[in-house]
Amino acid sequence: MQNDITFFARFEPDILAGRKTITIRDAAESHFQPGQRLRTGRYEDNGYFCTLEVISTTPVALNELNDEHARQENMTLAELRQVIAEIYPGLNELYVIAFKRIS
Numbered sequence: 353m354q355n356d357i358t359f360f361a362r363f364e365p366d367i368l369a370g371r372k373t374i375t376i377r378d379a380a381e382s383h384f385q386p387g388q389r390l391r392t393g394r395y396e397d398n399g400y401f402c403t404l405e406v407i408s409t410t411p412v413a414l415n416e417l418n419d420e421h422a423r424q425e426n427m428t429l430a431e432l433r434q435v436i437a438e439i440y441p442g443l444n445e446l447y448v449i450a451f452k453r454i455s
């Protein structure tokens with residue numbers, strides 16, 4: 353079965369442990385709705401590893417990212433900005449998807 357969202361495999365332990373409770377994506381992944389349950393897999397091999405429930409999807413500009421976003425990503429703000437710059441170079445319009453793991 354196809355996954356609804358994927359994460360780089362290095363983030364799997366943080367998601368499973370509840371240390372990472374948001375992800376920041378571009379417009380292509382801004383369609384997730386509160387209450388939606390997402391089959392969640394690894395980007396590298398598409399292997400399923402949990403189901404997440406969407407709490408909210410909220411637009412955020414790159415320059416609005418703050419320490420609270422970083423805490424919810426289990427990163428420092430500098431690390432988060434670096435990750436975003438690598439994945440979405442030059443992109444200012446982003447979306448915070450807040451989630452909880454349900455299985």
Ligand SMILES: CC(=O)Nc1ccn([C@H]2C[C@H](O)[C@@H](CO)O2)c(=O)n1
Binds near residue numbers: 358363376377395439
């Ligand atoms: C294909 C793709 O874009 N996959 C992504 C995008 C983002 N993430 C993670 C990395 C950071 O923790 C946040 C912020 O973008 O979300 C990811 O795991 N996989």
